[in-house]
Amino acid sequence: MTQDATVIAQMRQLIQLIAKHNHAYYVMDQPTIEDSEYDQLFHQLKALEEQYPHLQQPDTPTVKVGGQALSKFLTVTHAVPMLSLGNVFNQDDLFAFARRIEERLPNQKIEYDVELKFDGLAISLWYEHGVLVRGVTRGDGETGEDITQNVKTIRNLPKFLSPVNGVIPELLEVRGEVLMPKSGFERLNAANAAKGEKTFANPRNAAAGSLRQLDPNIAASRPLAFYAYGIAQCVPHHGQTTMSGSLEWLQQFGFAVGERHFICSSIQEVQKVYEQIIEERSKLSVEIDGMVIKVNDLKQQQKLGFLSREPRWATAYKFPAVAALTTVENIDWQVGRTGTLTPVARLNPVAVGGVTVSNVTLHNIGEIHRLDVRIGDTVSVYRSGDVIPKVEKVWPEFRPANAVEVHLPENCPVCGSPVVMPEGEALARCSGELYCAAQRIETIRHFVSRKAMDIEGLGDRWVESLLHLNLLKDVSDIYHLHEHREQLLQIEKMGEKSVQNLIDSIENSKKTTLAAFIYALGIRGVGETTARMLANTFQTLDALRSADVDALKKTPDVGDITAEWIVDFFQAPHNLEVLDRLLAAGIHWDAPIAPTRQPLNGESWVVTGTLSSMGRDEATQLLQALGARVSGSVSSKTKCVVAGEKAGSKLDKAEKLGVPVINEAQFIALMKEHGQIEE
Numbered sequence: 001m002t003q004d005a006t007v008i009a010q011m012r013q014l015i016q017l018i019a020k021h022n023h024a025y026y027v028m029d030q031p032t033i034e035d036s037e038y039d040q041l042f043h044q045l046k047a048l049e050e051q052y053p054h055l056q057q058p059d060t061p062t063v064k065v066g067g068q069a070l071s072k073f074l075t076v077t078h079a080v081p082m083l084s085l086g087n088v089f090n091q092d093d094l095f096a097f098a099r100r101i102e103e104r105l106p107n108q109k110i111e112y113d114v115e116l117k118f119d120g121l122a123i124s125l126w127y128e129h130g131v132l133v134r135g136v137t138r139g140d141g142e143t144g145e146d147i148t149q150n151v152k153t154i155r156n157l158p159k160f161l162s163p164v165n166g167v168i169p170e171l172l173e174v175r176g177e178v179l180m181p182k183s184g185f186e187r188l189n190a191a192n193a194a195k196g197e198k199t200f201a202n203p204r205n206a207a208a209g210s211l212r213q214l215d216p217n218i219a220a221s222r223p224l225a226f227y228a229y230g231i232a233q234c235v236p237h238h239g240q241t242t243m244s245g246s247l248e249w250l251q252q253f254g255f256a257v258g259e260r261h262f263i264c265s266s267i268q269e270v271q272k273v274y275e276q277i278i279e280e281r282s283k284l285s286v287e288i289d290g291m292v293i294k295v296n297d298l299k300q301q302q303k304l305g306f307l308s309r310e311p312r313w314a315t316a317y318k319f320p321a322v323a324a325l326t327t328v329e330n331i332d333w334q335v336g337r338t339g340t341l342t343p344v345a346r347l348n349p350v351a352v353g354g355v356t357v358s359n360v361t362l363h364n365i366g367e368i369h370r371l372d373v374r375i376g377d378t379v380s381v382y383r384s385g386d387v388i389p390k391v392e393k394v395w396p397e398f399r400p401a402n403a404v405e406v407h408l409p410e411n412c413p414v415c416g417s418p419v420v421m422p423e424g425e426a427l428a429r430c431s432g433e434l435y436c437a438a439q440r441i442e443t444i445r446h447f448v449s450r451k452a453m454d455i456e457g458l459g460d461r462w463v464e465s466l467l468h469l470n471l472l473k474d475v476s477d478i479y480h481l482h483e484h485r486e487q488l489l490q491i492e493k494m495g496e497k498s499v500q501n502l503i504d505s506i507e508n509s510k511k512t513t514l515a516a517f518i519y520a521l522g523i524r525g526v527g528e529t530t531a532r533m534l535a536n537t538f539q540t541l542d543a544l545r546s547a548d549v550d551a552l553k554k555t556p557d558v559g560d561i562t563a564e565w566i567v568d569f570f571q572a573p574h575n576l577e578v579l580d581r582l583l584a585a586g587i588h589w590d591a592p593i594a595p596t597r598q599p600l601n602g603e604s605w606v607v608t609g610t611l612s613s614m615g616r617d618e619a620t621q622l623l624q625a626l627g628a629r630v631s632g633s634v635s636s637k638t639k640c641v642v643a644g645e646k647a648g649s650k651l652d653k654a655e656k657l658g659v660p661v662i663n664e665a666q667f668i669a670l671m672k673e674h675g676q677i678e679e
């Protein structure tokens with residue numbers, strides 16, 4: 001061996017030892033050596049690096065991550081899509097899964113590889129000649145985000161592969177899950193709580209929040225771990241013939257795999273293993289939400305293939321949702337922006353699958369009746385995966401004698417206006433609309449938002465202060481705020497400059513579009529797209545105001561219910577008063593392009609990739625102004641795709657389906673031709 005080779009071998013040995021002890025310390029929470037011994041290893045490595053800086057290894061732990069924070073993550077197209085798994089929830093479903101496999105592989109012996117289903121975030125790792133070059137999130141399965149900087153900070157993840165049987169693959173793409181082991185999660189939350197910082201609801205959120213950080217130093221400070229569960233690509237082929245063999249092979253390279261792993265020779269055995277893991281679940285070092293059952297033989301996997309986005313050869317066997325018993329302390333009614341009254345059960349706080357639940361929505365009065373839930377009742381609350389907690393059932397046997405039945409209130413709990421619940425509707429509403437304070441704050445928030453009147457600077461803090469000073473009884477008062485300059489200046493932390501900025505942005509917002517104005521009114525059922533359709537169809541506010549249900553229903557996107565809501569809105573006298581005051585204040589817009597002049601009317605377009613002269617939002621608006629619908633995905637119905645730089649899978653799909661594609665220059669020429677962009 002040359003001297004260099006000897007030094008490299010020493011460095012690699014130290015790096016591996018340090019990584020092993022890091023894993024034991026940070027991930028398993030079981031330190032294997034004394035701190036002082038660990039420091040010695042570290043210093044030995046540092047000393048070698050100082051003496052031979054040209055041999056310093058790329059994955060050395062002595063170099064702090066220290067990378068610059070990114071301004072955003074880059075998008076990467078997966079070479080092999082990251083698919084999802086089908087689900088089974090009980091023994092019958094599981095056996096049916098096995099039967100489907102047996103039917104496709106008659107007279108063959110089938111062995112199942114049974115793994116933990118990690119409850120974290122799927123990522124893909126690229127190794128070129130043994131060096132970790134890229135880590136990408138699952139994203140939508142086709143494209144994900146490049147989180148290499150963060151991934152490199154995960155301590156138990158090999159950044160550099162040592163040869164196995166003298167071989168390192170030229171290319172290896174490993175799939176697996178990033179998690180925060182339970183012990184690390186508890187430590188992180190305890191430390192954050194002690195510093196008065198935000199704590200995370202569960203390990204999954206903590207892991208997701210850590211990986212989403214643009215500054216890799218934050219991810220580095222979090223106890224994350226990676227567990228491998230598959231190989232997406234390997235050049236040259238790894239030579240393994242089974243799933244379990246592939247996992248063992250990955251382990252030899254230093255990848256962690258699940259702490260439990262089984263090979264079952266029958267589906268009945270799989271069921272037993274599943275039941276056993278349910279029992280052991282709480283003792284595992286990581287959160288899991290089920291098991292993954294895979295056909296073990298890779299050739300059989302290949303024969304079984306895929307069913308749309310899921311493999312036929314694997315399924316997730318989910319654990320039953322976690323549930324807990326608690327009591328209902330009270331039931332409050334919350335009033336939303338559109339005046340909807342939602343009953344919320346205030347619970348005696350209870351931990352459900354690691355999350356403390358103290359409030360749970362009961363959705364509507366119908367649900368209260370269905371459950372027959374009363375104040376004082378004992379209820380079981382459950383949560384499955386990410387799903388919001390729900391009341392599963394009431395336990396009447398525990399009902400106290402003084403349990404209180406709950407009725408729909410006759411008056412709004414916020415403004416006292418009568419509560420209405422039209423025939424056939426499930427939701428009750430406060431009839432106070434723009435007069436109700438609960439609705440007012442939300443109405444104002446919506447009115448000033450970017451896609452509505454776009455009044456920059458009128459954030460929540462302003463709105464709250466203005467409501468407090470009684471300067472905003474309804475949205476039209478926004479346009480009279482300049483008359484109260486002195487009062488505005490008295491609001492804490494509002495200096496001359498911020499008051500002037502606010503008044504200026506209110507003034508600027510007066511010139512708008514009919515579509516944005518309609519959207520800003522916050523009519524129920526009228527989102528951004530519907531507002532645009534209404535503007536295109538009716539052309540003037542007066543025409544819309546006097547339209548009846550039949551006329552409204554001719555607008556694309558507007559059905560019976562929305563049509564009725566629109567009519568109701570324009571019939572309520574106080575809404576008309578506010579509307580008139582808004583127009584009197586000087587809100588105006590140019591006439592929209594008449595539908596006859598909308599050459600792309602009804603066509604479905606897709607914008608993808610990066611455009612150099614404008615954002616995708618702007619391109620979308622230009623297309624919509626010409627009547628096109630802009631969709632997020634390409635299908636055979638797509639009329640045309642506008643492809644900017646680095647257009648990925650959508651461009652490929654368009655080409656595959658024979659959908660016409662134009663580039664940015666052609667798009668701009670088209671917009672000029674239709675007068676959307678000035679020549």
Ligand code: IVH
Pocket residue numbers: 082083084085115116117118119121122138176177229230292310311314316
């Ligand atoms: S194998 C073709 N194995 O579950 C897909 N997935 O619901 C093969 N997951 O997105 C996936 N633990 O992130 C596999 N042991 C395991 C897993 C696992 C967790 C996740 C994975 C996937 C999701 C599908």
